Amino acid sequence: MSQLSLLKKQSFLPYFITQALGAFNDNLFKNFLLLVIVFSSLYNQAESAMLVNLAAGLFILPFFIFAPLGGQLADKYEKSRLIQTLKLIEVGVMALGAWAIQMQSIPLLLGLLFLMGAQSAFFGPVKFALMPQHLKQKELLAGNALVEMGTFLAILGGTLCAGFIFHTEDRAFIASVCVVVLSLLGFVSSLFIPKALPNNAELAINWNPIKQVVKTIRITKQNRTVFLSILAISWFWFVGATYLTQLPHFAKTFISDDPQYVTMLLTIFSVGIALGAIICEKLSGDKVELGILPLGALGMSVFGFDLYFSSQNIITSNSMTLVDFTLNNYRLLFDLMLLSASGSIFVVPLNALIQQRSEKEHCAQVIAGNNVLNALFMVGSALFSIVMLTVVHLSILELFLSIALLNVLVSIYVFSQVQEFLIRFIVWIISRVLYRVKSTGLENIPETGPAVLVCNHVSFVDAILVGAASRRPVRFVMDKNIANLPVMKYFFKWAKTIPICSPKVSTKIYQQAFDLIDKELSSGEIICIFPEGKITRTGELNEFKRGIEYIVKRNPVPVVPMGLKGVWGSIFSRSGRFTIIRAIKRFRSELEVVASKPIPAEEISAEKLEKVVYQLVNN
DSSP states (O other): OOGGGGGGOTTTHHHHHHHHHHHHHHHHHHHHHHHHHHHOTTSOHHHHHHHHHHHHHHHHHHHHHHHHHHHHHHHHSOHHHHHHHHHHHHHHHHHHHHHHHHHTOHHHHHHHHHHHHHHHHHHHHHHHHHHHHHSOGGGHHHHHHHHHHHHHHHHHHHHHHHHHHHTSTTHHHHHHHHHHHHHHHHHHHHTTSOOOOOSOTTOOOOOOHHHHHHHHHHHHTTSHHHHHHHHHHHHHHHHHHHHHHHHHHHHHHHTOSOHHHHHHHHHHHHHHHHHHHHHHHHHHTTSOOGGGHHHHHHHHHHHHHHHHHHGGGOOOOTTOOHHHHHHHSHHHHHHHHHHHHHHHHHHHHHHHHHHHHSOGGGHHHHHHHHHHHHHHHHHHHHHHHHIIIIISOOOHHHHHHHHHHHHHHHHHHHHHHOHHHHHHHHHHHIIIIIEEEEEESGGGSOSSSOEEEEEOOOBTTHHHHHHHHOSSOEEEEEEHHHHTOTTHHHHHHHTTOEEEOOTTTOHHHHHHHHHHHHHHHHTTOEEEEOTTOSOOSSSSOOOOOTHHHHHHHHSOOOEEEEEEESOTTSTTBSSSOOOHHHHHHHTTEEEEEEEOOOBOGGGOOHHHHHHHHHHHHHO
């Protein structure tokens, strides 16, 4: 689906406007305050530097204190009303902020900045926990991509607007009016957000911030994949914060002390995030596609490395315009944009994954834990930069190079710990690069709960094609001879396939397979089997074995018939010997994955399923 089509929906547009206005207003207020501190005659350079760092700390500190409490409130109460309450509080804080700007009271402005950080800390969990309730599964990634794009563009807009207002004659009055008007607009837009029921209305609120931080982190660890995804997201913020913090110094040192170059670099970085969000949705289709994560991680390092090398010979002069600079240094700007775009491709699916796989009753608390760790990694980014630049005495370019190197190590760790990401990458490559796969009827696969998929068996990559089409992870039952193929056996092991064989060959393997099937279905997972028991040698459907009847007798779950069309004749089928010419002719050939409506367990028979699959394949 198109991302922009979500902006036409009542379930998304008011929410999108509300969060974008909040991000814009936060950054307008914060950056205007920083400009007042830096350029005020009240403080010397050392005092200004101290106050700037204090302001940054005051804004991020509330995320450690209040985000876990915000997660509890978002799980316990109706979310649209909670958002409206938070936006009303923002109006009050900004009204005080307007008065403090007029009074030029730096201590009061710093105190209000802390309150804005607290409001954002409460808003973060409910913002992301609301999306899975208002969006369909196939809309979730597109929604996250739009929010990511809107947030970064709002941050950029607020930053640029603060700079523009600061250089006007009536800056105090204009800034005061803007922050109040923006907060009022945010409150009005929040009134149109549809209701979202509580995840856990019986939740007992723990008001102790220290104990709740520990408990929140413990909740995030309950699902290992979710927790490692949170760490990966936090690493993205570590990288992003490092680049964004150092870009002004980079521009002043290597380009010019003209502020317009800082503005240009920040704009390119933010546009890259927006571009990455758009690309992410295009690469993923209508599901949360984890297969593109390695592309994002690879891009963050490749373009990070090239940014280091392209910055060695920057062409600049005092008489050069922005257009001239762009034409003479397009490689540098290209690297910066694609680096941030890669970061967006990396982080958007992870955000959607957290919302999708967290337990419903504490989804907001998991997101709160994510916010706490994000804040911790951003603080770590600042400390890392200070140590590298002042203790180790690296240059800014060497700091950028070290980040690119660290990203390689972090990526290797993440992908080695969550093999699903690499498996999905291989699946994505085969299903998106080698073939053009069309899907029909995939909405018939249940979004939650156990089910069995049955499909015709045409080639050695049937499992990959079905797995790529499904929006949910699928456990495949596979002939043990295929599951033990050299090299591929490691891939199948990572994919948690269930090897099976005839009881005549091994009673033990046969029984273990059905025990594993029972375990997966009782855990609410999806199982896929190929009832023919072998790959067709003629292109025609073989007789379905009765193992499926045994499965649903032990586990009365719905069965979804599926069919693969156009796979026969491919290089992975048994339609003939492999030749280079045949491979070239079949490259990017069009295939179709078709799913029929689920059939209740009590109506299942091998003959009936064979007939349904035959009709799917031959229609």
